[in-house]
Amino acid sequence: MHAPDFLEHKPLDPDSIQPQFLFPLNWTRSLLDRGTHPLHSPPSAFQPPLCLLFEVPDHQVAGHQAGHGHPGPLIDDSGRFYKPLQDDDRGAIEAAFYSSFSSNTRVPDRIRRFFPVFYGTKLLEASDGSGQWPHLVLEDVVSGLSHPSVMDVKIGSRTWYPEASEDYIQRCFMKDRKTSSLCLGFRISGLQLYVSEESGLWKPERKLVQHLSADEVRVVLKKFVSSNSPIDPNLNPDCSFASSVYGGSSGILAQLLELKSWFEDQTIYHLNSCSVLMVYDKKKELKGESSDAKVKLIDFAHVTEGNGIIDHNFVGGLCSLIKFISDILTSPDECTTKACLQNSDNNNEEILTGQKIHSIIAVHVIMLFQVMGRKIICLKRKERAWKEMPMATPELVT
Amino acid sequence: MHAPDFLEHKPLDPDSIQPQFLFPLNWTRSLLDRGTHPLHSPPSAFQPPLCLLFEVPDHQVAGHQAGHGHPGPLIDDSGRFYKPLQDDDRGAIEAAFYSSFSSNTRVPDRIRRFFPVFYGTKLLEASDGSGQWPHLVLEDVVSGLSHPSVMDVKIGSRTWYPEASEDYIQRCFMKDRKTSSLCLGFRISGLQLYVSEESGLWKPERKLVQHLSADEVRVVLKKFVSSNSPIDPNLNPDCSFASSVYGGSSGILAQLLELKSWFEDQTIYHLNSCSVLMVYDKKKELKGESSDAKVKLIDFAHVTEGNGIIDHNFVGGLCSLIKFISDILTSPDECTTKACLQNSDNNNEEILTGQKIHSIIAVHVIMLFQVMGRKIICLKRKERAWKEMPMATPELVT
Numbered sequence: 121m122h123a124p125d126f127l128e129h130k131p132l133d134p135d136s137i138q139p140q141f142l143f144p145l146n147w148t149r150s151l152l153d154r155g156t157h158p159l160h161s162p163p164s165a166f167q168p169p170l171c172l173l174f175e176v177p178d179h180q181v182a183g184h185q186a187g188h189g190h191p192g193p194l195i196d197d198s199g200r201f202y203k204p205l206q207d208d209d210r211g212a213i214e215a216a217f218y219s220s221f222s223s224n225t226r227v228p229d230r231i232r233r234f235f236p237v238f239y240g241t242k243l244l245e246a247s248d249g250s251g252q253w254p255h256l257v258l259e260d261v262v263s264g265l266s267h268p269s270v271m272d273v274k275i276g277s278r279t280w281y282p283e284a285s286e287d288y289i290q291r292c293f294m295k296d297r298k299t300s301s302l303c304l305g306f307r308i309s310g311l312q313l314y315v316s317e318e319s320g321l322w323k324p325e326r327k328l329v330q331h332l333s334a335d336e337v338r339v340v341l342k343k344f345v346s347s348n349s350p351i352d353p354n355l356n357p358d359c360s361f362a363s364s365v366y367g368g369s370s371g372i373l374a375q376l377l378e379l380k381s382w383f384e385d386q387t388i389y390h391l392n393s394c395s396v397l398m399v400y401d402k403k404k405e406l407k408g409e410s411s412d413a414k415v416k417l418i419d420f421a422h423v424t425e426g427n428g429i430i431d432h433n434f435v436g437g438l439c440s441l442i443k444f445i446s447d448i449l450t451s452p453d454e455c456t457t458k459a460c461l462q463n464s465d466n467n468n469e470e471i472l473t474g475q476k477i478h479s480i481i482a483v484h485v486i487m488l489f490q491v492m493g494r495k496i497i498c499l500k501r502k503e504r505a506w507k508e509m510p511m512a513t514p515e516l517v518t
Numbered sequence: 519m520h521a522p523d524f525l526e527h528k529p530l531d532p533d534s535i536q537p538q539f540l541f542p543l544n545w546t547r548s549l550l551d552r553g554t555h556p557l558h559s560p561p562s563a564f565q566p567p568l569c570l571l572f573e574v575p576d577h578q579v580a581g582h583q584a585g586h587g588h589p590g591p592l593i594d595d596s597g598r599f600y601k602p603l604q605d606d607d608r609g610a611i612e613a614a615f616y617s618s619f620s621s622n623t624r625v626p627d628r629i630r631r632f633f634p635v636f637y638g639t640k641l642l643e644a645s646d647g648s649g650q651w652p653h654l655v656l657e658d659v660v661s662g663l664s665h666p667s668v669m670d671v672k673i674g675s676r677t678w679y680p681e682a683s684e685d686y687i688q689r690c691f692m693k694d695r696k697t698s699s700l701c702l703g704f705r706i707s708g709l710q711l712y713v714s715e716e717s718g719l720w721k722p723e724r725k726l727v728q729h730l731s732a733d734e735v736r737v738v739l740k741k742f743v744s745s746n747s748p749i750d751p752n753l754n755p756d757c758s759f760a761s762s763v764y765g766g767s768s769g770i771l772a773q774l775l776e777l778k779s780w781f782e783d784q785t786i787y788h789l790n791s792c793s794v795l796m797v798y799d800k801k802k803e804l805k806g807e808s809s810d811a812k813v814k815l816i817d818f819a820h821v822t823e824g825n826g827i828i829d830h831n832f833v834g835g836l837c838s839l840i841k842f843i844s845d846i847l848t849s850p851d852e853c854t855t856k857a858c859l860q861n862s863d864n865n866n867e868e869i870l871t872g873q874k875i876h877s878i879i880a881v882h883v884i885m886l887f888q889v890m891g892r893k894i895i896c897l898k899r900k901e902r903a904w905k906e907m908p909m910a911t912p913e914l915v916t
Contacts, residue, residue: 277831278676282700297680302680305828305831334827385841387841428733428736429701429702429841430703430841432702432835433675433834434834435837435838436830436831436834436835439828439830439833439834440830440833442782443828
């Protein structure tokens with residue numbers, strides 16, 4: 121693919137930008153070419169504390185994780201998130217995007233807050249022990265939240281873009297059709313919900329949440345803001361926190377609408393394959409405290425230039441997500457369908473809860489899916505069959 | 519593909535709808551199966567005058583025209599447009615859509631006005647003389663306009679839909695990528711501009727207008743509301759009528775925004791491959807009279823059910839068109855690039871003007887495209903090259 125023009129920019133004028141955004145782009149390119157270029161620290165104004173303790177984050181719900189020859193992200197205790205640059209164009213594009221975006225005076229402050237703060241890049245020992253690796257240094261968006269509930273929603277019915285390679289286009293094209301993206305205009309890429317002190321976090325397998333139907337997505341979006349257990353099939357999501365997390369003048373819906381108004385007008389960037397991250401602290405909600413629900417955009421490895429055209433693919437998908445959330449606020453009791461989150465390949469579910477209920481749940485999930493196998497496959501293949509079948513499809517029997 | 523549910527509806531309850539919308543849908547199906555079912559008049563309340571004079575419309579800019587075994591549309595002098603039903607699922611779907619939409623009480627009146635009034639169906643002698651053929655009887659949206667300027671804009675970066683056949687999907691997928699659809703979120707499907715009494719109408723070849731770049735579309739949208747000649751390469755579009763046609767509380771932009779607000783919320787229909795028709799009477803504008811600029815949605819042969827999801831593909835494309843028009847209103851002088859409307863296959867242009875300038879224009883077009891051949895092909899293949907080349911690419915020398 122053609123590199124977007126913002127990759128070709130000359131080093132930024134240090135007088136025109138804030139020091140922490142000083143980041144010459146040609147340097148990024150050499151960093152990526154690890155075989156031939158010496159690795160050295162970036163001339164960034166960002167100076168981390170001397171004795172930082174890096175660790176693997178607990179709350180990553182989607183995106184590239186450690187394994188298969190590339191390292192995973194790290195966090196420190198000062199609220200920073202270290203994302204290893206991907207070792208092809210994607211890494212260069214994402215670094216260039218952050219640099220361009222950070223210094224772009226056409227981006228209003230009301231919009232800038234929806235993007236992680238960018239502190240530059242840094243060479244760090246990779247999380248997989250493979251040696252020094254360049255990392256983007258970003259704001260850790262869940263820092264400070266003791267029990268974050270997090271949902272990663274990849275926006276757009278299309279995750280590819282005209283300038284991409286034919287091979288990439290075909291792969292994305294097939295995946296968009298197989299997952300929820302094509303039908304819904306977005307897909308849930310990953311998810312974790314705080315359940316309780318005893319049960320810990322509920323983190324359905326990513327492969328499952330990517331393939332949900334409209335009804336299932338509706339249920340998951342309700343579970344995200346409910347006080348009762350997301351894993352009890354006999355409980356309908358009570359949507360207790362819908363008004364405080366999704367609603368209100370500073371809730372998630374208001375933030376998404378603010379973003380939408382900008383995307384209807386901005387023609388600078390096309391955020392292909394980018395995600396909206398929705399985050400709040402359920403434990404605070406349970407205590408009656410403000411949970412500081414927030415929206416952040418993440419994953420910019422496929423950003424292209426807008427060239428005077430709005431990102432209509434992003435706008436359409438965002439509007440669809442907004443409609444789902446808006447419906448929950450206006451009619452929280454509608455649609456009592458329960459989400460299945462089934463996996464037709466291995467009929468399994470990844471539960472990151474506490475100790476006790478692990479094995480009980482696992483056994484019941486397997487039994488349940490064995491019994492329901494045919495029905496579930498039928499549901500997947502013919503979404504219309506939802507209308508003719510009982511909606512109370514239990515997902516887990518505890 | 520699965521027929522949408524609205525095709526399976528029982529005949530509409532005559533007490534619940536206005537008489538002119540009475541139209542049992544199962545009858546449509548038998549009409550389409552011309553080989554085995556007797557053709558008869560629909561039991562519609564619509565009764566046309568006894569002595570109607572049918573003629574082929576002058577102002578159709580896109581859509582199926584007569585030829586290749588299917589008849590074209592007809593109009594009469596009472597303001598009605600007769601669209602022959604397509605002889606496969608498409609005809610049945612379009613008839614069913616009009617019937618469903620006409621009687622759907624969830625569609626607000628403020629939105630209903632953007633759709634042609636539907637009067638039922640009627641058997642008529644086909645325009646190609648092939649015998650009796652079922653026609654949709656619709657409002658003729660340019661009736662009453664002596665010199666209509668018309669633009670047909672097919673909305674959506676994707677004209678296919680998940681339920682379609684694989685063959686159809688692949689054909690649309692390729693066409694969306696080759697035309698403006700993928701990049702812009704819409705493509706101009708056809709266009710006619712009134713030039714003057716002497717020159718008549720300017721009607722660029724449809725194949726050309728479908729492939730315009732963003733800059734070219736911007737110019738065409740300016741030409742659409744300009745008083746000076748669209749075919750003189752030395753004239754920049756003056757956008758004289760931008761404020762009265764696009765702007766104002768009842769102008770085209772306001773109408774598109776009204777539509778957008780509905781599409782952000784409605785989950786009844788997905789209007790795949792549907793067009794926005796923009797129409798006004800330039801001659802009235804030249805006289806200083808109101809031109810009654812209007813927006814109509816047309817072409818519903820690929821409508822599917824929304825199933826609780828907004829038509830995010832339509833919303834995205836509509837937002838993109840809105841942005842183009844909005845930019846013209848706020849910055850009419852920006853971007854002086856002239857549209858080429860070139861055809862790399864036959865280097866020709868269809869000009870529906872008066873008598874005198876036909877041959878002169880044709881000769882110059884051919885000469886011009888011969889000279890510019892390489893440059894034009896280059897422009898098509900690498901849109902980015904626009905930035906590096908002189909923008910004043912003349913399209914016609916008169």
